[in-house]
Amino acid sequence: MLLAVWALSGVSCRPREVLSLRQMEDVLVDLHTADGVIYAADIMYGHEDALKKYYEMVLEKHGLTQAQFDSSLVWYTNNP
Secondary structure (H helix, E strand, C coil): CHHHHHHHHHHCCCCCCCCCHHHHHHHHHHHHHHHHHHHHCCCCCCCHHHHHHHHHHHHHHCCCCHHHHHHHHHHHHHCC
16 A cells, blocks of 8 residues: 555656646636637638637746747656
């Protein structure tokens, strides 16, 4: 039993530079909302620049760089 607790505690330790679960949820909700806005405006295809700008605005809102978001996304992908 002690081994199981030890193993699980190691999995939940995220690096300090990785966003907290709550922060990651907030960013992902905003990114998916931006996708919805672009889709609802019917400009999804052929307007990658508009989508990129929305994504940049979301990251700026949360005070993140693309590299910070990417590293957090990789970490959470590998540690669901």
